[in-house]
Amino acid sequence: MVLVEMYAGGHINPAVTLGLFLARKVSLVRAIMYKVAQCLGAICGCGLVKSFQKAYYVNYGGGANELSAGYSIGTGLAAEIIGTFVLVYTVFSAIDPKRNARDPHVPLSIVKII
Known part of the structure; x- marks a missing residue:
């Protein structure tokens, strides 16, 4: 389902939109x-x-994210960067479209990450 959404343009995460824009798969106007x-x-x-x-x-504080006790800002930032990279990748x-093998588990990995 998510794979179909991506082809249709359903960018759930702003990082995905930014990544697709930087890869020139989405125009500036559409990305905005x-x-x-x-x-x-x-x-x-x-x-x-x-x-x-x-x-x-x-x-829950309106859903605002905060670091758990014992974690530094640098650790939280690194976790966000790594998680965002894994999602966009x-x-x-x-x-x-150049991928030959169409593995059936790829859409599940996207749903699991999101």
Whole structure:
């Protein structure tokens, strides 16, 4: 399903949109529109959670990410960079038209990462 979404243009993650733009697979205008849509979707999702699940919203700080005790900012940044690289690399390997083998597990790896 996600593999089909990627071909149709469903860039769920802004890092994927940026990666596809840098690889010249998406135009600048389309990349900007995807980013705007992703930000608006995040705002709408946050608003829905805040309105329907106020206790969870307050309990989890509105979904804001923070480092666990014992981890430095550098460690958190490194984890984000590595995780983002793995996500974008997996998406690129799944949509590469030059790839001969079409492994059935590739879409599952994308769903698992996201």
